[in-house]
Amino acid sequence: SDAQIIILPTYTKQWDWNRIYDIKYDFSQALKFDYSANVNSYILEPPGGYEKQNSNYEQYRDTVWNSIKSGGTINRFNQLANINYAVPFNKIPILNWINLNARYGAKYRWEASPRSLQPRFGNVIENSRDIQLNGGLRLVTLYDKVPFLKKARTELQNKGAVPPGKPPGRNAEQPKGKEKGKDTEDDLVDDPAKKAAADSLEKPKKNYLKIAGTYTLGILMSVRDANLTYSRTNGTILPGFVLEPGPLGNNWSYNAPGLGFIFGSQKDIRYQAANSGWLSKDTLLNNPYIVRATENMTFRATLEPVRNFKIDVTADRAYAITQQSFFQANSFGEFDTSSFKELGNFSMSYIILPSSFRRDNDINESPVFQEMLSYRKIMSDRLASQNPNSVGYDSLGYNAGYGATQPQVLLGAFMAAYGGKDPNKIKLSAFPKIPYPNWRITYNASQGIAKLREYFQSFNVSHAYRSSYSVGGFLSEDNYREVGGAPSTYDNAGNFIPETRMDVVSVTEQFGPLIGFDVTMKNSMLARIEYKKTRNLSLSFVNNQLTEMRSNEFVIGTGYRFKSVPFKVRSLATGKTVKMKSDLNVKLDFSIRDNKTILRQIEENNNQISTGTRQISVNASADYMISQKLNVRVFYDQTLSKPHVSQQIPTSNTNAGIPLRFT
Numbered sequence: 001s002d003a004q005i006i007i008l009p010t011y012t013k014q015w016d017w018n019r020i021y022d023i024k025y026d027f028s029q030a031l032k033f034d035y036s037a038n039v040n041s042y043i044l045e046p047p048g049g050y051e052k053q054n055s056n057y058e059q060y061r062d063t064v065w066n067s068i069k070s071g072g073t074i075n076r077f078n079q080l081a082n083i084n085y086a087v088p089f090n091k092i093p094i095l096n097w098i099n100l101n102a103r104y105g106a107k108y109r110w111e112a113s114p115r116s117l118q119p120r121f122g123n124v125i126e127n128s129r130d131i132q133l134n135g136g137l138r139l140v141t142l143y144d145k146v147p148f149l150k151k152a153r154t155e156l157q158n159k160g161a162v163p164p165g166k167p168p169g170r171n172a173e174q175p176k177g178k179e180k181g182k183d184t185e186d187d188l189v190d191d192p193a194k195k196a197a198a199d200s201l202e203k204p205k206k207n208y209l210k211i212a213g214t215y216t217l218g219i220l221m222s223v224r225d226a227n228l229t230y231s232r233t234n235g236t237i238l239p240g241f242v243l244e245p246g247p248l249g250n251n252w253s254y255n256a257p258g259l260g261f262i263f264g265s266q267k268d269i270r271y272q273a274a275n276s277g278w279l280s281k282d283t284l285l286n287n288p289y290i291v292r293a294t295e296n297m298t299f300r301a302t303l304e305p306v307r308n309f310k311i312d313v314t315a316d317r318a319y320a321i322t323q324q325s326f327f328q329a330n331s332f333g334e335f336d337t338s339s340f341k342e343l344g345n346f347s348m349s350y351i352i353l354p355s356s357f358r359r360d361n362d363i364n365e366s367p368v369f370q371e372m373l374s375y376r377k378i379m380s381d382r383l384a385s386q387n388p389n390s391v392g393y394d395s396l397g398y399n400a401g402y403g404a405t406q407p408q409v410l411l412g413a414f415m416a417a418y419g420g421k422d423p424n425k426i427k428l429s430a431f432p433k434i435p436y437p438n439w440r441i442t443y444n445a446s447q448g449i450a451k452l453r454e455y456f457q458s459f460n461v462s463h464a465y466r467s468s469y470s471v472g473g474f475l476s477e478d479n480y481r482e483v484g485g486a487p488s489t490y491d492n493a494g495n496f497i498p499e500t501r502m503d504v505v506s507v508t509e510q511f512g513p514l515i516g517f518d519v520t521m522k523n524s525m526l527a528r529i530e531y532k533k534t535r536n537l538s539l540s541f542v543n544n545q546l547t548e549m550r551s552n553e554f555v556i557g558t559g560y561r562f563k564s565v566p567f568k569v570r571s572l573a574t575g576k577t578v579k580m581k582s583d584l585n586v587k588l589d590f591s592i593r594d595n596k597t598i599l600r601q602i603e604e605n606n607n608q609i610s611t612g613t614r615q616i617s618v619n620a621s622a623d624y625m626i627s628q629k630l631n632v633r634v635f636y637d638q639t640l641s642k643p644h645v646s647q648q649i650p651t652s653n654t655n656a657g658i659p660l661r662f663t
Contacts, residue, residue, distance in 0.1 A: 015043035017072045022204040030086045037079045037249070041072030058646050059135040077245045097141035105130040106264035107235075110245045112268055122242040122280040123288065125257055128235035128265025136227045143221050156218040157307060195275060222305040227267045233294045238273070239287035240280040240328070255277065266291070270327050274335040279331040288324040289337075295319045297435070308444040316631035317348040317435040340476070342500075347470035348435040354420020356535070360598075364607040369546065369600050372417035376404055378424060379412035387496070394494065401487070404604065407541045411505060414539050414546070415469075418507060429469065430502065440464040456519040467509040474502045503542050509535040526559040546600040557589040569625065582625045589619040612644035631661045 021037040039456065044067040046060050054060070086302045088101040100240040109126040112118060144150040243251040249262050256278045259271055265616035270289065273279050296318050303311040325337050355368045377398060383398030383406075402409050411430060416423040446452045446459040480499045481489040487496040516530040536549040562584040569578045596612035621635040637655040 009049065011047070011049060013045045015045060017041045017043055017068075017070075028086050032084045033082070035081045036077075037077070039071075039074060040076040041074045043067045043072050050138075053352075062438045070326070074110070074244055075112050077249055079108040079249050079262070081106045092417060094145070097138045097145075099134075099136035099138070101132075101134045103130070103132040103134075104264075106262070108249045108262075110241075110249060117531045120280065120282045121285050121287075123242040123244075124235045124237065124239050125241045125261075126235065127261050127264055128233060128292075129266065130231065130233045132229070134227075136225065138225050139221070139223050140225070149217060149221065152214045152217040153221055155214060186280075205630075217234050219305055222303045222311075224302045224304055226301040229296075229298045229539075231294075231296045233292070234264075235290075235292040236261075236266060237288075237290040237292075238270065238279075239289065240282075240285050241273070241278055243278055263427050271335070274327075274329075279335070283329060283331060288325065289327040291323045293321050295655050299435070299437075306448070308448040310442050312440045312442075313437050314439070314603060315349045315435040316435045316517050319346050320344050320429065342476035343474065345471060345473055346431050347468055349438050350467045350469035350507060351436040351438075352417070352418045352420070352467055352507055352535075352537075353465070353645075355418045356509065356511075356533070358605075364598055364609060366548070366598075366600065366607065368417050369607070372413045372546075373602070373605065375408050375413035375423040377415050379409045379416075379428075379457055380406070382412070382424070382428065383408055388481055389486050389488045390496070391506045401490060401494070401496035403493065403495050405493060405544045406499055408496075409503065410539065410541065410544070410602070414505070414537075418537060430474075430500070430505070433468075436467070438466045455522060456520060457524075458518075459520075460518045462513065462516040462518070463512075464512045465508070466512065469503055469505070469507050471505050474500050477501045487516060504538055506539075507537045509533075524561050524563075526557075528555070528557040530555045544602040546602065549595070551593065551594040551595040552596075555591040557587065557591065559585065559587040561585050565624070567624070569626070580626065585623040587619075587621050589617075591615075591617045593617070609644050611648075613641045614644070614649075615642075616640045629663050631663075632658065633661070634658050 018041070019039040021039075022035070024032075024034040026032045027339045043064060046063050048054070048056060048060075050060050050141070051057065065279055065307075075149040082103065082105045085102045087098075087102070089095040089100065090096040107126075107128045109124075111126075112126045113121050113123055118335070140153075184587070194277040201272075238257070243254060243256050246252050248259070250259060251254070254276065256276065257269060257273065258265075260267060297316065298312075299315040301313045303313065305311070306405055323340070323342045326338040327335060327337050329335050358366070358368055360366050370603075376392065380398045380402040383402045387401065390399050390401045394400060394403050398404055398409075408428070408430075412426060412428055413423065415421070416426045441463040444458065445461055446456045447458075452459050477497050477499060478489075479489055480487065481498050487498065489497050491497050511533040513530040516651075517528065519527045521527070530550075530553075532553040532555070534549075534551045538547045538549075539545075540547070564581040567580050567582065569580065570576070593615045594612075595615075597610045599608050599610050600606070601608075617637070617639045619635075619637045621633060623631065623633045625631050635655075635657060639653045641651045642655075643650065
């Protein structure tokens with residue numbers, strides 16, 4: 001057949017135009033500003049070909065040039081501005097021990113919807129502001145500004161210090177009982193004149209009051225430095241914004257959304273935007289309006305009460321909350337807010353030390369857990385006294401609405417019992433404002449005790465405590481209602497529904513280690529002893545159960561380096577024996593670990609071990625470097641596990657081998 005099929009050409013076009021703006025300016029050494037913006041756009045091209053012989057070429061050319069002149073069609077606009085200020089305390093001699101830096105950062109984002117949906121649903125705008133404060137105190141510099149404090153600090157610092165190049169102990173060149181420039185008792189007997197002169201001299205007396213004062217000042221000056229970091233971040237996401245950004249991200253024709261919003265203001269502009277026609281009125285728009293807030297605080301301090309005895313103190317708090325709702329127009333074009341929801345998480349450093357060493361009895365009953373159960377009535381009374389809607393008592397004697405399993409009652413009793421606090425005085429808030437301090441203590445005893453320097457190269461003692469309280473996730477309760485500013489609605493169990501629903505709160509504790517010794521002897525022998533203790537507590541308000549996971553571990557280890565151990569190797573090529581020497585490192589570790597997971601049911605007052613084992617581990621190894629590229633290692637590891645639950649069986653794992661490593 002002579003028929004011809006004409007296939008029309010198809011065109012795929014993509015003309016992106018990305019622009020980056022960046023400016024930095026230092027107003028002074030202390031005040032600095034930087035700004036950056038990133039614009040992602042594309043050039044709008046009509047469909048079809050762009051050859052000059054086409055009839056629509058002029059239309060194509062004009063459309064493209066108009067798009068170029070207008071900066072293209074924007075897909076995404078991101079903007080960041082920061083201003084940093086270092087408070088010039090260093091210019092003031094009396095305050096040069098203080099450091100303070102402040103930072104304000106503002107972000108703005110405009111993102112287009114798909115082009116086909118843009119006329120209906122508009123675009124999304126988002127802003128955020130970040131406020132940071134970093135402060136530090138160099139207290140040693142402050143102490144040295146006062147002469148008598150500087151003198152006392154220097155005296156304490158020099159006590160126990162070993163002069164450079166001089167080993168501890170008696171000077172070997174000086175005969176015992178005869179010091180240079182001094183007469184012995186026999187010399188004084190032989191020379192009566194010298195004896196009389198010596199008797200006439202008064203022996204120097206120790207000024208104990210001065211010594212006590214010096215050490216008291218040393219304790220008061222034990223804080224060496226302190227640092228505080230605080231940051232707060234807020235942000236807003238507003239969907240349905242129908243206008244396009246101009247310079248600085250603002251649409252200057254409508255002054256929308258305004259420089260305040262662009263540079264981080266958290267003022268609610270929804271109704272202003274709706275009344276000014278900035279928002280889409282499509283009833284099918286279902287993107288939420290979101291407001292975020294995050295607050296973080298970290299504190300650190302270093303203390304040195306005596307030489308080589310250091311205490312690092314830390315405290316931290318983190319709080320994040322997100323509020324979301326739907327702000328959309330109805331069929332009459334009127335905007336309203338619906339489906340409000342608030343969710344977030346919280347954590348802070350904490351202390352549950354008062355209950356750390358209280359042991360369970362033989363049937364796993366915890367005295368702390370029993371205290372928690374008994375504190376519930378106290379918490380019920382306190383909460384009911386603040387709520388006029390609580391009238392009467394239930395069948396167990398608890399106040400109406402604040403029964404034995406009401407979340408606020410359980411949380412207050414839990415925090416009081418395990419934190420060792422008075423249930424009548426503990427604060428009822430689930431989100432405390434001030435974090436508790438944690439610490440780490442290290443002591444280089446070989447530098448502080450002269451006698452130890454005769455036997456040890458180093459003798460370090462350590463102790464650390466870390467605890468945290470956290471609410472993994474909380475959200476606003478839809479069924480919560482108030483009458484007279486207090487909860488008024490009940491759940492199925494007859495308890496008041498709290499404003500914030502929390503499914504689980506957790507408290508963790510770790511002694512890492514409770515006590516630890518790490519020593520190196522003069523003969524290069526190493527030894528390590530540690531006792532570690534951890535505890536994790538999770539209180540569930542869903543099934544009214546406390547899950548307690550505990551672990552105790554004792555570790556002892558030793559090691560020794562045998563220097564220049566000879567080793568013979570026979571060459572496969574020549575048959576000659578080659579002698580070489582290298583160090584042999586031998587290590588031996590032994591540990592006992594006992595871990596348990598106990599389920600404590602609140603309503604049934606029942607305690608049950610769900611899992612847990614007692615493990616004994618032995619780890620031995622020897623390393624020998626035959627050459628710079630070949631290392632030989634011999635190891636033996638064995639772990640014996642005996643479960644605490646009868647349904648599980650004891651196990652033993654052994655692992656041994658001789659690996660060769662080429663590098």
